């Protein structure tokens with residue numbers, strides 16, 4: 001293929017480029033475009049390379065699989081590589097050669113979280129042996145839409161088991177089937193979670209992007225810890241059909257990517273009405289999805305009204321280690337936004353923030369939903385080797401199956417739901433709790449502040465932000481903000497994994513009204529393009545395989 005020629009010429013072009021820089025002359029051979037480095041290759045750069053036949057989707061899959069194998073024994077970000085990925089890539093390459101393009105992700109490899117079901121050779125387990133080799137009747141809607149857009153489902157990412165809805169003393173990013181995921185910015189780094197593997201995979205360019213799920217923080221927080229962009233969409237913008245649930249009232253599915261525009265491209269592909277998830281009937285404008293890619297506007301901050309919930313941040317400062325350094329860098333980001341024309345509204349506060357942070361209603365709602373939603377998921381299985389049909393069954397299995405690491409990792413979340421709370425979302429008490437939660441996220445919180453101060457968005461450090469959007473099902477985008485300084489004291493979790501340490505990243509959250517993703521994407525993009533914080537991250541482990549290595553091996 002023509003690509004071999006490129007490999008031979010590469011060093012020559014390199015020399016020529018430095019010569020040309022010193023003395024501008026017209027090159028006598030047309031210069032080959034550079035191959036995109038996979039650590040931060042944008043989807044548009046990859047599409048361009050595929051279109052110009054610089055490389056194929058088979059090459060891309062090959063390169064990403066090699067990258068996964070380079071780091072996975074250390075980081076456990078990927079739980080399963082799709083053994084069909086190369087065949088799927090060859091198929092998509094053939095279609096491209098025939099001029100058939102399925103959609104904007106044609107031939108682009110994407111990793112998805114292991115609680116999102118696929119009907120193929122891969123498992124969907126939420127990291128538990130209870131669901132190993134279980135099968136579903138069809139693809140989840142998210143998987144189907146990705147395939148329809150042309151994406152190659154490259155594999156499944158590791159996660160906090162059951163999306164961190166099992167244990168009071170486990171760790172983020174641990175699952176019985178996938179082991180412990182680590183972050184790539186510090187030795188044994190706590191990746192936060194629960195979409196830990198998806199975030200670490202995007203940190204390291206193990207695919208062109210990934211998919212996570214969030215109930216309260218599971219996209220935003222691992223993205224913050226991973227120096228990547230996480231989009232937590234409005235509950236109802238993306239279908240949860242055949243996604244292993246926590247809570248139908250809070251769960252949502254969204255992209256994790258190296259940059260905002262790629263998140264927009266992926267969100268565009270997965271958003272939309274789905275008859276199998278009636279929350280998607282809340283999508284405004286008769287279900288027409290805005291153009292999120294066009295929303296990526298460098299000037300989006302000009303004239304935008306952006307609120308800062310200082311009193312909620314002050315409450316968080318009393319709860320979160322080293323919030324102070326995050327706020328210092330946050331305040332610099334605020335100046336950058338002001339310089340870009342944003343109208344900053346200080347003290348745009350969540351009036352019931354203290355009550356929310358002190359309340360247990362969110363847990364009551366999610367427990368009640370979990371019991372019912374989990375059974376509904378199990379009932380849809382075609383094959384269910386362990387015959388689990390209820391939370392009681394899973395608890396029984398988990399406590400008796402050695403590799404589930406019980407009691408070292410307890411089942412307190414389930415014990416509380418089943419034996420303390422003892423009611424589910426069919427109980428009248430559910431509505432009382434849910435209405436209280438809606439108040440905390442609505443009038444008493446994020447939505448109230450947006451309404452009162454006529455805001456386009458609220459911003460705050462990403463760490464500690466998700467709870468303010470969770471109850472109302474509101475969207476959040478986390479973008480890289482900064483890194484802990486070299487003299488930062490290391491803080492470890494109960495199992496010795498550092499979550500605060502020199503070089504560990506943290507993000508900034510853009511939070512908005514329900515279905516305001518297009519607006520948030522614009523603001524996040526304008527901020528990202530002015531700061532490019534991700535480029536300053538210092539990985540301690542990084543895969544080295546590049547497209548040129550794959551091309552050279554033919």
Ligand SMILES: *[C@@H]1O[C@H](CO)[C@@H](O)[C@H](O)[C@H]1NC(C)=O
Pocket residue numbers: 120121122123132133134135
């Ligand atoms: C699931 O994982 C098991 C064990 O790794 C494997 O044998 C099986 O092929 C995988 N896929 C399905 C759909 O069970």
Ligand SMILES: *[C@@H]1O[C@H](CO)[C@@H](O)[C@H](O)[C@H]1NC(C)=O
Pocket residue numbers: 278279
């Ligand atoms: C949505 O679907 C659920 C489960 O299928 C059903 O119980 C509920 O009544 C539906 N809600 C609406 C508003 O259609």
Ligand SMILES: *[C@@H]1O[C@H](CO)[C@@H](O)[C@H](O)[C@H]1NC(C)=O
Pocket residue numbers: 354355358
């Ligand atoms: C927090 O909750 C406890 C127990 O419900 C209550 O006693 C206390 O007053 C609450 N504090 C705030 C700040 O709401």
Ligand SMILES: *[C@@H]1O[C@H](CO)[C@@H](O)[C@H](O)[C@H]1NC(C)=O
Pocket residue numbers: 371372375423424425426427
């Ligand atoms: C939910 O609670 C009702 C009332 O107690 C009960 O009949 C039903 O079986 C419960 N649903 C599940 C899935 O446990």
Ligand SMILES: *[C@@H]1O[C@H](CO)[C@@H](O)[C@H](O)[C@H]1NC(C)=O
Pocket residue numbers: 385386387
């Ligand atoms: C699950 O149920 C099937 C059919 O009843 C049975 O053959 C199988 O042994 C059961 N599996 C377990 C692990 O109990």
Ligand SMILES: *[C@@H]1O[C@H](CO)[C@@H](O)[C@H](O)[C@H]1NC(C)=O
Pocket residue numbers: 169407408409410
């Ligand atoms: C986790 O909690 C369980 C139940 O309290 C306890 O038996 C176990 O020792 C705890 N694990 C650790 C590592 O503390």
Ligand SMILES: *[C@@H]1O[C@H](CO)[C@@H](O)[C@H](O)[C@H]1NC(C)=O
Pocket residue numbers: 164171172190192193221320462463464465
């Ligand atoms: C993730 O980070 C948040 C801080 O924003 C912290 O409260 C939480 O404990 C972390 N979660 C885990 C499971 O590490």
Ligand SMILES: *[C@@H]1O[C@H](CO)[C@@H](O)[C@H](O)[C@H]1NC(C)=O
Pocket residue numbers: 040041042535536
């Ligand atoms: C990729 O990272 C390099 C090094 O940090 C940076 O110079 C370049 O602009 C980045 N490219 C993209 C597309 O983000």
Ligand SMILES: CC(=O)N[C@H]1CO[C@H](CO)[C@@H](O)[C@@H]1O
Pocket residue numbers: 072073076078079080081177178179180
């Ligand atoms: C694809 C892959 O590397 N999977 C690994 C995930 O983690 C488990 C447990 O550590 C390994 O056994 C798998 O091989």
